Amino acid sequence: MSARETAARETAAPGAGAHRTAARGTEAGGTGPRPSPDPGPRPLLNRRLAEFGTTIFAEMSALAVRTGAINLGQGFPDTDGPEEVREAAVRALRDGRGNQYPPGPGIPELRTAVAEHQLARYALTYDPDTEVLITAGATEAIAAALLALVEPGDEVIALEPYYDSYAACVAMAGGTRVPVTLRPRDGAYHLDLDELRDAVTDRTRLILLNTPHNPTGTVLTRAELAAVAELAVERDLLVVTDEVYEHLVYDGEHTPLASFPGMRERTVTISSAGKTFSFTGWKVGWVTATPELVTAVRSAKQFLTYVSAGPFQYAVAEALRLPDTYFEGLRADLRRKRDLLSAGLTAAGFEVYRPAGTYFVTTDIRPLGESDGFAFCRALPERCGVVAVPNAVFYDHRDQGAPFVRFAFCKKDDVLHEAADRLRRLAA
Template sequence: MTTPTEHDAGRADNPGPGPRPHPRPLLNRRLAEFGTTIFAEMSALAQKTGAINLGQGFPDTDGPEEVREAAVRALRDGRGNQYPPGPGVPELRTAVADHQLGRYGLSFDPDTEVLVTAGATEAIAASLLALVEPGDEVVALEPYYDSYAACIALAGGTRVPVTLRPHEGRYVLDLDELRAAVTPRTRLILLNSPHNPTGTVLSRAELAAVAALAVERDLLVVTDEVYEHLVFDGEHVPLASFPGMRERTVTISSAGKTFSFTGWKVGWITASPALVAAVRGAKQFLTYVSAGPFQYAVAEALRLPAAYFTALRDDLRAKRDLLSAGLADAGFEVYRPAGTYFVTTDIRPLGESDGFAFCRALPERCGVVAVPNAVFYDHREQGAPFVRFAFCKRTEVIQDATARLKTLAGGA
């Protein structure tokens, strides 16, 4: 007589010994739509082809020598080689508070209102994981830095994009569209200014309108201000400085873009004690702590004289203008950025309309890598003809790249 176990062993729904098929994909469904980041894909393509990489936003030179030496000194002195304090080393928290006060007149207690993170990316993740629950809506400006969408998804929130659209040579925010996007389910607004990838810097009037809406609807706001020192036209004004915003805003910044040490991954938030405590509650289960010796170095970097920040801005402004002119000569329509590392272009004057196909072919066509803006949109069709180039490179690299790009327009 056959036993039930023997009888069932050959059935399709009981495969017997050996590994069973997984009943669902291994990757969390909330992340399934994202795949590999476009930055990894395009940087790999640059390495494979030997093309000039104007896709990913990292400098090709290191930052100030005195800041690098401060990190070496911390390592040698044994400062930060073991776990630093969870909120960050006191020297850096104090330097961040002093920076906010000296630069913007915003007063923060370094003990209760500053939190050091593993770069701005972790600050964004920790903020959204802490403040957003399943069913909450998060309004974000589109196009957006790609981690925004992934972090909202991980938190179980629903992203509600408000699209920045090109108008008279720049990307603009439709304040009526922003207001219409807010519903009773909206928990927070995720704001980025200076804005990646478009280079838009929101004006005082635009920020005042965002602040008034947040106060009226009792919304939290998370602001990504990592390009605060890279404003070429206009000014950077923290949203937390507007009436009613100090207690409802999590302000994020980092050292990577300002000091050209992107690999150190040192970021921070400033906010009210209650908001910092909430974000710290999530952050402690992500990295807990990171970059111990580099925290001491960044504390010194934030105290560099004003001339450093002016020189950085002026150098990048000149590179912006150089790349923008070269792209225009190559036949692109160029949206000259008011801030950040990036120039957004329209490829339709070149007879192209698919940014993905264009960027994947560009390394072979002329030896340059760029990034398709469509990856930064929920509404992919809105971003389809736009392509982003980074200008945080040496002048000679930008000159070489623009010479290569001229072949697109039939130039020499």
Template sequence: MSRMGRPPLNRRLAEFGTTIFAEMSALATSTGAINLGQGFPDTDGPEEVREAAVRALRDGRGNQYPPGPGVPELRRAVAEHQRRFYGLSYDPDTEVLVTAGATEALAASLLGLVEPGDEVIALEPYYDSYAAGIAMAGGTRVPVTLRPDGERYRLDPDELRAAVTDRTRLILLNTPHNPTGTVLDRDELAMIAELACERDLLVVTDEVYEHLVYDGEHVPLATFADRFPGLRERVLTISSAGKTYNFTGWKVGWVTGAPELVSAVRTAKQYLTFVSAGPFQYAVAEALALPDRYYTELADRLRATRDLLSEGLREAGLTVYRPAGTYFVTADIRPLGESDGFAFCRELPDRCGVVAIPNAVFYDHREEGAHFVRFAFCKRPEVIREAGARLARLANRP
């Protein structure tokens, strides 16, 4: 306690300690377990993209402060990517902002758009930085729970509508969805678009897994602007290079949206990192121009490891929810006679030599996620096979 009798930590962050990812990764290191907890690949991305970063370093491009909104080459490449894949048109000078990964994009969006007392709806379970970002902005998070329905998790449209009040400022949307792997379909997205326009809401969409879809299709909410007048001025879209190109350490992300929204995010962002990753921005600009074959092969590889891990988890005795996208498989541990995901994950390295993440950390309603565990499959096939062999010990437990 301080001399004034108040703890040093800002009370808005009092509920947040060390992230579960840091805890479980440290456990993987100390036990030598296979880390299927944190979602990072165990191979680097395309050689030509790495070489583009090396060229930028050697040529002195980005070694000093890059422009605040991002280097022009990357902003143009992001705008072209949105046009190429989704038919969306953005002005690279006023409607594209480069950030230090999607995490900063999310934080800056919430800090720039949310005021104390505003309510922010998030689909539960949600990535842990959502809760911290809302708290730092002084907002109140309102979870709307995705629940298992067959092999996938589904959004209840009535629950979403009921969550909107006169204090609701923003819906924080994530599709493809971490950790459930759900990819929202066109009907669900149209409902959200209509709701945002009807209730005068902003929508921030986290689409970092946009190219990691194995069943169905990824459709950005922004593409519904033609059907719902006024939607374009309400939607901010976030993505990044880390998941698509296997360079999670570069921390290059971006925001696209109407000028007023992007300006609000930029106002907050400039007092966070100001700028970052100068040489990597030039490399990501080249990565965004990779041929369609790259994106197809990426999804095919991850689909194969998804299926490999899913089969291993089933053989270990867990119930598996088939993810349509992302890096992650959610499994129910109750068939093993387990009900506490935290205890299960903390014991798993010693029992099987594998690390996973308890889904309860992604919930406000902890009981909803208590018996679910998340495993990452963004690893080499031989690593997934070895993890499956180790997890098989669960099925043989007396």
């Protein structure tokens, strides 16, 4: 049975509530049918989340700590972002700005800064009062969007491999995830537009799009995005776009889907400060969309965190107004780190898919005589003192991702040099 069929079957499965009601009625002397024998204690975890255990990031980070290995698995920088942005957060704390609950939609200063950013960068106009929502990072924005817009039985198309929270959020909303697989070819991963079109059915509610794409590093081209937009308009689909790596593009350019004809009114655009400004612990994200879509997302978001990161919101408002030289320098520095690690991985014997964006490099381990990414990553710390992540965790079709492994390059140069030296032991 396919993952899609399994997910649909699970969604349609009867809940435990009916069994409990029948049993309660019989115990009280009711005349209804006797309950079937008790199958045993009900599991504590909601059945929609039964397939999701501890994340691979937690497992691999714990393995790095236990073995003392260099952690290139989880995507967080090992240095803080701009000093002036950090000092802006300190000023806000000292001045008492954001130390109590900020406004539910986010502080006006940040909502205005987000609207200005979208206008200056992409010529997209948003009203900061009705079309911008501040969230606890992009992860909450994705969760709130899916909980707000997806109902049980709806299908959600996502590009596979996908960031692992996507599957969990679709499950929590009661939807059915439908993966469309990006496949490697000619040193990069590519979207098959015919496969995307074929995946749309009468039950499709929305497309969950991520570009620049984690974990493959693919940046969808303007032509690919135009085809996605045409399909969404033709089939009247909503689109949720995760654009957190929008400023980390090294080859090509980032183009928001909302900028295409017919897409502004059907697109929920999500981004965040963590990747762009190297303050991932602050968890400041945002949504831009029409008033109707923002209202829907806010209706779910207000019952998740309600508000978060008060003083940091003021700092991010200043960060978004940094000069172009900051963003250009960030890209140049990470491009150099990408090339440094890619060269080291190639020398170690991996086949390397050099990313056009993000800060992850995907590799194929088959040239090393390996084929099981899970086993390879769990053994790698002992073999050469480096931690990576198996891409198979990001697939419904695990066999498609089995031989691929992801490394993060958002680290100090000396860390990357040391990791490359250690990985060369594999070639020996």
